[in-house]
Amino acid sequence: MTDDLDVIRVPVIVANCPPGRITEDLYASAGGVRTIANQPNRTFAAQNGIVKCGGSWQQLGEKCFLAVAGSNRDWKDARSDCQTRAGTDLAVIPDQATTTFLQSMLAGVTSQYWVGLHDLPNENDFRWVDGQSLIDTNYTNWAPNQPNNGWLFSEDCVTFKPSNGKWNDAACDFGTRPYICERNSCK
Ligand SMILES: [Ca+2]
Numbered sequence: 001m002t003d004d005l006d007v008i009r010v011p012v013i014v015a016n017c018p019p020g021r022i023t024e025d026l027y028a029s030a031g032g033v034r035t036i037a038n039q040p041n042r043t044f045a046a047q048n049g050i051v052k053c054g055g056s057w058q059q060l061g062e063k064c065f066l067a068v069a070g071s072n073r074d075w076k077d078a079r080s081d082c083q084t085r086a087g088t089d090l091a092v093i094p095d096q097a098t099t100t101f102l103q104s105m106l107a108g109v110t111s112q113y114w115v116g117l118h119d120l121p122n123e124n125d126f127r128w129v130d131g132q133s134l135i136d137t138n139y140t141n142w143a144p145n146q147p148n149n150g151w152l153f154s155e156d157c158v159t160f161k162p163s164n165g166k167w168n169d170a171a172c173d174f175g176t177r178p179y180i181c182e183r184n185s186c187k
């Protein structure tokens with residue numbers, strides 16, 4: 001046996017990422033072949049820094065999105081479920097291009113989906129899970145008369161309505177919903 005265990009194969013080229021590194025999990029999900037056993041945390045240099053999302057994930061530029069339906073959760077449990085996947089959190093919608101993409105990804109869907117926007121620490125100071133404020137992104141898409149922080153319950157977590165792309169603040173732990181996870185396609 002003369003196999004060079006450091007040789008990797010280049011995954012399918014479907015997106016342009018900056019030169020860099022990808023995780024083994026992401027590499028495998030992109031159709032790459034694991035060549036080094038028993039090193040689950042090892043990262044591989046991508047020869048051309050290019051990788052696709054893999055599985056049911058949908059790609060927009062350097063981002064991968066996954067709509068999770070059929071196992072509805074409250075907001076915190078939805079976020080936890082996203083975070084069980086490497087490098088993943090609830091989706092951030094920083095611009096109209098992302099709104100349009102998610103609308104097309106969920107065309108015909110009537111449910112409202114949790115996304116990664118909340119004002120849990122400070123009322124009416126909405127932040128994305130990546131730390132960006134709405135001033136940072138300079139983009140909002142609230143439904144009319146939202147956010148209203150509810151009536152009987154405070155509303156500190158935000159839903160995305162695929163049919164019109166609009167946001168509503170909703171009670172984080174009152175009722176369960178489908179949700180959208182996001183990760184970077186290039187690690
Ligand atoms: Ca609130």
Ligand SMILES: [Ca+2]
Pocket residue numbers: 146147148149150155168169170
């Ligand atoms: Ca509301």
